[in-house]
Amino acid sequence: MKLAISRYGARVLPNTGELIAGAIARGEFLEGPHVAQFQRAFSDWLGEGVHSVPASYGRMAFHYILQALNLPKGSDIVFPALTFWVMPEVARAAGYNPIFADVDPLTFNMTPAAIEKVITPKTVAIVPTHVWGMPCDMDEILAIAKKHGALVIEDCAHALGATYKGKNVGTLGDAAIFSLQTLKPLNTYGGGMAVTKDAALAEKIASVVAGEPAPTEEIVKKHLKLGKIQRITIQPNVFSFTLFPLLWTCAYLKYNPDPYFWEKIRPLSPLPMEYRERYSNVQAIIGLESLKHLKKWTADTQANARRVSDVLRQVPGIKLPEVPADRTHAFYQFCAYLPNRDAAVFACLKRGVDLETLHVDVCPHMEIFGGSQSPVPGADATTEAVQIPIYESLSQEQIDRVARVVAQSAKA
Ligand SMILES: Cc1ncc(COP(=O)(O)O)c(C=O)c1O
Helix, strand or coil: CCCCCCCCCCCCCCCCCHHHHHHHHHHCHHHHHHHHHHHHHHHHHHHHCCCEECCCCCHHHHHHHHHHHHHCCEEHHHHHHHCCCCHHHHHHHCCEEEEEEEECCCCCCCCCHHHHHCCCCCCCECCCHHHHHHHCCCCHHHHHHHHCEEEEEEEECCCCCCCCCCCCCCCCCEEEEEEECCCCCCCCEEEEEEEEECHHHHHHHHHHHHHHHHCCHHHHEEEEEEEHHHHHHHHHHHHCCCCCHHHHHHCCCCCCHHHHHHCCCCCCCCCCHHHHHCCCHHHHHHHHHHHHHHHHHHHHHHHHHHHHHHHCCCCCCCCCCCCCCCEEECCCCCCEECCCHHHHHHHHHHCCCEEEEECEEHHHCCHCCCCCCCCCHHHHHHCCCCEECCCCCCCCCHHHHHHHHHHHHCCC
């Protein structure tokens, strides 16, 4: 029997257990020298002149950047219409109005033309999300921001390892955030990073973070445990006998279980107390070790994307991600459009390949942001996309199987 392939894969160090045990034995689980070392290594990895400040979450990195910038309250911040709801909600909780610009359904990213439509003298910042790991049109976005006197804060939660005109994303605007959650390009079982080339801003961000409570053993252990459960459940030999039968049953019953897999959508003012914690030393130890593998993980994922694309390109009606020549895609997710999407997704599941449909949000339609029913054509079109598993931990045989199964299911 062939094992089923999950929609998500985690980047896991084979010696994670040893690293954690070593940190405990040395009394460096919560605090120690590795946070500063990781911070420097992360900055060096991104490029010259970069300063990084670790945080408990990517969203908190964004919160700290907003605190440090201290932009006038009540002003507008432009987000893509397609993004994770938490980011505009963090801005709202900090006293700003999130304004949404539509995206290009082929790149999934906000377009310069859409930003021009919503930007006003009240706009103080633009937050381009490099959705799924594809860099946005940064030159054009930076030019619009400059013209309107707005700052650019890149959301690189999906995109560590992606480049734009030879530079790493996260180094292109005034500041940036990264997420270090279990499924993200660099997995430290939770955490985030605020990044900027502005030394004075970095210092301010660091001083805001320094005011947060020290990490507690209970919470850090909970993050590590939860991450372990997550990464084990999605391994083919466990996934096939746990989540997969559940997804299969749901598909037969035409029931969508996805909302249960994701964080509850809710107002974030005041910010939940469990968000407020400094980054732990043990996570920094895992981060330092993981950084050594990041180039290879990225290259292997990109190679898998090419291998799957070569097969799927032959199938009429499939639309694949197109990466402009001046940038590289980190492929946190490989998103494509299949003919007869729902039937194809079901057919893949029956053949043991689990595809995810949309997992970020079309924010303007969400109740929390006013629930507008007006169409957002680009973002609305992306709800027809699927995420095809191509993550680096899949073997070449599994990648070929994914390509074959998706191709057959899309033709059926
Ligand atoms: C696009 C995007 N931005 C920001 C975040 C926030 O990252 P974190 O969960 O580390 O707060 C996420 C998390 O999934 C995301 O998908």
